[in-house]
Amino acid sequence: MPEVKLEGVTKRYGKVTAVDHLDLVVRDGEILTLLGPSGCGKTTTLRCIAGFIVPDEGRIFLGEEEVTRLPPEKRDIGFVFQNYALWPHMTVFQNLAFGLQLRRTPKDEIGKRVREVLSLVRLSGMEDRYPRQLSGGQQQRVALARALVLRPRVLLLDEPLSNLDAKLREEMRFEIRELQRQLGITAIYVTHDQAEALVLSDRIAVLNEGRLVQLGTPEEIYQRPANRFVAGFIGLSSFVEARVAAVEANAATLETEDGLRFRVPKGGLREGQTVVLAIRPEHVEILAAPPGELENVFQVEVLRAAYLGNSVDCRLRLGKWELRTQLPPGKIPSPGEKLWIRFPPEKLILVKA
Amino acid sequence: MRSGSSAVEVKGLRGGTGGFLPLFLLLPAVAFILVMYIYPFALSIIRSFTDENGGLSLVNYHKAVSLYGRDILFSIQVAVLGTLISTALSLALAAYIRLSDSWAARLINSLSRLGIFLPYVVVAQMMRSFLAPHGLLNVLLANMGLVDIDTPLQLFNIRGLTFGFLWKETPFITFIVLSGLQVIDDTYIEAARSVGARTRHVILRILLPMIKPTIAIAVVLTFCTIVSTFTLPYMIVAGNPTTVTVDIAHRVTYFGDYRVASALGVFLYLIVGAMAIYYLRRTVREEVYGY
Amino acid sequence: MGTRWRRALLEGLLLCLVFFVIFGPISSLVIWSIAIRWYWPNVLPQEIGLAYWKQALGLQRDWAIAAVSIWGAFGTSMLVALVSTALVMTMAIPAGYALARFRVPLKALILLLFLMPKAFPQQPIFVNLLPTFTKWGLAGTVQGVILIHILVCLIFGVWITTSAFKAIPQELEEAARSVGATRWRTFWKVLLPLAAPGLLVSTVFVFITSLTEFTGTFFIGLPFVTTLPMLLYSSSGYNMQFASVIAIVLLIPSLLFMVLIQRVFRPEYMGGIAG
Numbered sequence: 001m002p003e004v005k006l007e008g009v010t011k012r013y014g015k016v017t018a019v020d021h022l023d024l025v026v027r028d029g030e031i032l033t034l035l036g037p038s039g040c041g042k043t044t045t046l047r048c049i050a051g052f053i054v055p056d057e058g059r060i061f062l063g064e065e066e067v068t069r070l071p072p073e074k075r076d077i078g079f080v081f082q083n084y085a086l087w088p089h090m091t092v093f094q095n096l097a098f099g100l101q102l103r104r105t106p107k108d109e110i111g112k113r114v115r116e117v118l119s120l121v122r123l124s125g126m127e128d129r130y131p132r133q134l135s136g137g138q139q140q141r142v143a144l145a146r147a148l149v150l151r152p153r154v155l156l157l158d159e160p161l162s163n164l165d166a167k168l169r170e171e172m173r174f175e176i177r178e179l180q181r182q183l184g185i186t187a188i189y190v191t192h193d194q195a196e197a198l199v200l201s202d203r204i205a206v207l208n209e210g211r212l213v214q215l216g217t218p219e220e221i222y223q224r225p226a227n228r229f230v231a232g233f234i235g236l237s238s239f240v241e242a243r244v245a246a247v248e249a250n251a252a253t254l255e256t257e258d259g260l261r262f263r264v265p266k267g268g269l270r271e272g273q274t275v276v277l278a279i280r281p282e283h284v285e286i287l288a289a290p291p292g293e294l295e296n297v298f299q300v301e302v303l304r305a306a307y308l309g310n311s312v313d314c315r316l317r318l319g320k321w322e323l324r325t326q327l328p329p330g331k332i333p334s335p336g337e338k339l340w341i342r343f344p345p346e347k348l349i350l351v352k353a
Numbered sequence: 354m355r356s357g358s359s360a361v362e363v364k365g366l367r368g369g370t371g372g373f374l375p376l377f378l379l380l381p382a383v384a385f386i387l388v389m390y391i392y393p394f395a396l397s398i399i400r401s402f403t404d405e406n407g408g409l410s411l412v413n414y415h416k417a418v419s420l421y422g423r424d425i426l427f428s429i430q431v432a433v434l435g436t437l438i439s440t441a442l443s444l445a446l447a448a449y450i451r452l453s454d455s456w457a458a459r460l461i462n463s464l465s466r467l468g469i470f471l472p473y474v475v476v477a478q479m480m481r482s483f484l485a486p487h488g489l490l491n492v493l494l495a496n497m498g499l500v501d502i503d504t505p506l507q508l509f510n511i512r513g514l515t516f517g518f519l520w521k522e523t524p525f526i527t528f529i530v531l532s533g534l535q536v537i538d539d540t541y542i543e544a545a546r547s548v549g550a551r552t553r554h555v556i557l558r559i560l561l562p563m564i565k566p567t568i569a570i571a572v573v574l575t576f577c578t579i580v581s582t583f584t585l586p587y588m589i590v591a592g593n594p595t596t597v598t599v600d601i602a603h604r605v606t607y608f609g610d611y612r613v614a615s616a617l618g619v620f621l622y623l624i625v626g627a628m629a630i631y632y633l634r635r636t637v638r639e640e641v642y643g644y
Numbered sequence: 645m646g647t648r649w650r651r652a653l654l655e656g657l658l659l660c661l662v663f664f665v666i667f668g669p670i671s672s673l674v675i676w677s678i679a680i681r682w683y684w685p686n687v688l689p690q691e692i693g694l695a696y697w698k699q700a701l702g703l704q705r706d707w708a709i710a711a712v713s714i715w716g717a718f719g720t721s722m723l724v725a726l727v728s729t730a731l732v733m734t735m736a737i738p739a740g741y742a743l744a745r746f747r748v749p750l751k752a753l754i755l756l757l758f759l760m761p762k763a764f765p766q767q768p769i770f771v772n773l774l775p776t777f778t779k780w781g782l783a784g785t786v787q788g789v790i791l792i793h794i795l796v797c798l799i800f801g802v803w804i805t806t807s808a809f810k811a812i813p814q815e816l817e818e819a820a821r822s823v824g825a826t827r828w829r830t831f832w833k834v835l836l837p838l839a840a841p842g843l844l845v846s847t848v849f850v851f852i853t854s855l856t857e858f859t860g861t862f863f864i865g866l867p868f869v870t871t872l873p874m875l876l877y878s879s880s881g882y883n884m885q886f887a888s889v890i891a892i893v894l895l896i897p898s899l900l901f902m903v904l905i906q907r908v909f910r911p912e913y914m915g916g917i918a919g
Contacts, residue, residue, distance in 0.1 A: 050543075050547060051546075052543050052546075071546070072543065072546040072547050073546045073547070073548075073549045073550055073551055074549075077547060078547065079543070079544065079547040081540045081543070081544060082540075083538065083540055085538070085540035085541050085543070085544040086544075087541060087544070087545075087559060087563070088563065089562045089563050089565075098545070098548055098550070098558070099548030099549050099550075102548065102549045102550055102554060103549060146544075146548065147547070150548060150549070374742075374746065375742035375743075375746035375747075375748045375749075376742075376748070376749065378738035378739060378741060378742035378746075379738070379739045379742045379743070379748065379754060381734070381735040381738070381739075382735040382736060382738075382739040382758075382798060382802055383739075383754060383757060385735060385794065385795070385798060386757050386758065386761075386795075386798065387757070389769075389773070389791065389794075389795045390757075390760070390761055390769060390795060391757070393768075393769045393770075393772040393773045393776070394760075394764075394768075394769060394772075396772040396776075397768040397769065397771070397772045400772060449658075453655075455655060457655045457656070457658070457659050458655075460659065461658070461659060461662050464662060464663070464666055465662070465666070466902060467666060467902070468666075469902075470898045470899070470901060470902040471895060471898050472852075472853075472856030472858075472873075472894065472898060473856075473858065474856055474858045474873045474876055474877070474891070474894060475673075475856070475891045475894050475895050475898070476669075477880075478673065478876060478880055478887055478888065478890075478891040479669035479670060479672060479673050479891065480669060481880060481884075481887075482669070482672040482673060482676050482884055482887075482888060483668055483669040483672040483673075487683075487684040487685075488672065489668060489669075489671070489672035489675070490668065490672075492684065492685055492686070492687050493687065495685050496685065496687050502685055520665070520669065573763075574762070574763075577762075577763050577764070577765075580765060581764070581765035581766060581767065583767050583858075583859045583862075584858045584859055587877075588877065588880060598765070598767050601767055601768065601771060602767075602862070602863075605771050605774065605863070611771065611772065611774075611775060614768070614771050615768060615771070615772060617768075618765065618767065618768025618771065618772075619768075621764075621765045621767075621768065622764060622765070622768075625763065625764060625765065628763075629763035629764055632759075632762075632763045633756060633759055633760065633763055636755070636759055637752050637755045637756055637759065640751075640755055641751050641752050641755065
């Protein structure tokens with residue numbers, strides 16, 4: 001299974017640059033997610049790899065072969081569409097068999113391969129149904145099966161789960177993950193749902209405005225976001241801007257405009273430098289009682305609290321900043337209530353402004 | 354201000370109550386059609402079975418077949434030929450326009466709309482001047498050396514007639530088929546390409562099968578139109594054989610013979626028969642039941 | 645890269661063919677309309693001029709050029725078209741409203757009535773109306789021709805108005821009703837204004853259909869009623885130039901309509917015209 005390589009891929013639509021000199025390597029057998037908000041260029045990139053779009057600049061390689069201008073029918077890819085694009089006038093069997101027929105595969109071989117892939121996606125017995133007779137989840141699996149039946153060298157998925165309801169989406173994420181692992185097929189997945197990306201991917205490529213912002217494993221992206229955009233896009237974050245007030249060998253003291261002081265165990269900062277603290281909701285510790293001498297302890301005021309069933313979503317005011325946190329289910333604080341919180345210093349994330 | 358009544362309960366919304374109002378609104382149009390269409394339609398059938406003494410007989414049909422049998426076949430021939438060729442051309446053209454995003458395709462699309470809007474009288478006159486033995490087509494061909502000056506192409510027959518019908522009907526079918534194709538999302542085509550389909554596969558295995566009903570309706574309407582047209586054959590076809598519609602005019606204007614003319618009319622009904630019934634059933638079903 | 649050039653070449657050839665097929669007959673018409681003398685085998689007329697146009701428009705009278713003023717026939721055509729259109733729309737708009745918005749009893753039957761003229765040949769109808777019209781003194785009169793034109797146009801009128809009304813989401817009317825408007829009020833203040841473009845398309849289409857109608861007029865109108873299409877037909881046999889002039893005059897409204905419909909275009913309207 002070859003890798004996929006993009007070199008300087010650029011695509012413009014009039015004045016808008018959808019994909020801006022993108023360099024990317026997808027490793028053999030991994031599943032890499034292109035993640036970003038609408039308009040970030042992830043779908044355009046995927047379609048360039050598929051061959052539905054020809055980039056204005058740059059090169060695309062599937063393994064050793066350059067495919068930049070090769071038409072899609074010659075690329076040996078499998079594509080799963082957001083709307084599934086199952087041909088309505090064909091049964092499930094015919095939908096799956098179509099590609100094999102085009103390659104003049106003998107009939108019994110076709111039957112074998114189709115039934116094989118149907119059992120892979122757990123839809124055995126549905127061969128003679130028409131797409132309109134299937135549920136959304138079933139259609140999605142047929143779309144997946146159709147992409148896989150030809151044993152392509154790379155599997156491309158364009159937000160395949162976005163038309164499903166939340167519960168089904170969660171289930172299907174794992175199924176797709178398992179399927180990909182089982183087959184060992186190189187896959188590129190596009191989504192705007194960061195939870196999905198975190199569950200599915202071996203690596204995530206975060207895109208914004210056509211550019212690659214960060215490339216890394218889900219843990220790297222979540223724990224060490226490269227900048228404010230990534231920190232804000234992945235997981236929930238509250239942001240606090242501060243200036244470096246004092247520097248030590250392996251730590252620093254930060255001070256905000258309104259005099260809040262934080263201590264972070266991070267070296268290499270310069271005095272006077274502006275940094276942004278990204279605070280994840282799960283990194284806010286609620287203290288039962290006002291503390292003694294602890295660093296990074298503040299008193300906050302509750303702005304809003306919403307009961308979510310398994311947690312309580314709170315908005316807190318810290319000085320002039322607004323924080324978001326999640327409390328375990330139990331007593332729901334009322335607006336105006338004062339709480340004491342602490343930020344474990346090692347959990348604070350510093351990002352470039 | 355109304356209070357307490359939900360929208361659905363308010364009379365007449367979402368076709369809530371039928372009742373007299375819609376019938377009242379439809380009355381003038383329906384009455385007119387009944388008097389001006391259904392009545393003479395019935396008459397045409399009755400007259401065809403009536404002999405000169407007012408009795409029931411098939412004499413008109415015998416006369417129609419013996420005098421105009423050849424023309425009945427001619428009408429069928431023109432309709433079949435015209436329909437088949439224009440359908441084939443239209444399908445190719447529509448597929449081409451759908452799949453190509455060149456400026457040439459867009460231009461051809463706009464140009465081809467012309468035939469839809471020009472009336473048959475104008476088209477007939479155009480064809481008369483274009484296809485005449487000394488008309489523009491022959492003049493161009495002669496000057497290019499493709500045709501002998503002394504024997505220009507004789508086109509005031511089935512050939513010219515078919516060309517005229519093609520000119521008028523191909524744009525129509527192309528438009529209908531293209532409308533159907535435009536509704537097909539690009540992803541269905543891309544999906545086919547992603548499993549290795551070349552353009553001809555995309556057209557023959559995906560696009561056209563997906564719009565079979567649309568194509569069927571277009572074919573049926575074209576066939577019925579060609580059979581029914583009077584203007585074009587009347588102005589283009591010289592001599593024999595000619596279409597049944599021309600014969601009907603002939604029968605009425607020169608002989609005042611409404612009975613044989615009606616018999617010929619019934620032959621026309623029979624020719625379009627199956628097609629017309631198919632069209633009527635489909636359209637009514639779609640309008641009333643939504644499929 | 646070879647395939648690219650081959651494709652471009654084929655496309656170019658197709659374009660040329662389409663141009664030739666479409667504009668060939670049209671240019672034949674145009675050339676004839678300005679030809680004074682055109683003899684075989686010249687590609688272009690030996691002598692061109694606007695004499696036939698001037699004659700047709702009544703600007704000159706030269707017996708050497710066998711063309712008459714078309715204003716008479718034009719007037720007849722216009723009169724017939726205006727009256728027919730007015731009467732058709734008076735019937736078609738309520739009918740369209742009923743079909744679009746109500747649960748109509750016997751709907752299938754009524755639809756059948758309006759569809760049959762499209763599927764079955766209309767010529768036998770005209771022919772069998774002739775004796776009746778003669779008896780009633782309508783044959784060869786403008787009134788008779790108007791009745792025939794209404795018959796031909798009513799079908800189109802009803803279908804396009806139905807499509808035009810259907811295209812307006814019912815929620816808009818429901819919103820009006822829910823704030824207390826009566827059905828009558830809602831029709832005039834909400835539905836009609838919104839459907840107006842579609843109704844306009846319908847009116848114009850009906851008008852042009854009447855202007856260019858030939859078959860019915862031929863059977864009922866002869867020999868006294870001369871519309872423009874009738875004039876075209878009668879001169880086509882012996883006077884190509886004059887016939888071409890009339891054909892071009894008849895062509896213009898259709899072209900204008902084509903332009904109009906592109907701007908107000910909604911596929912639903914074509915649904916009414918086409919299927």
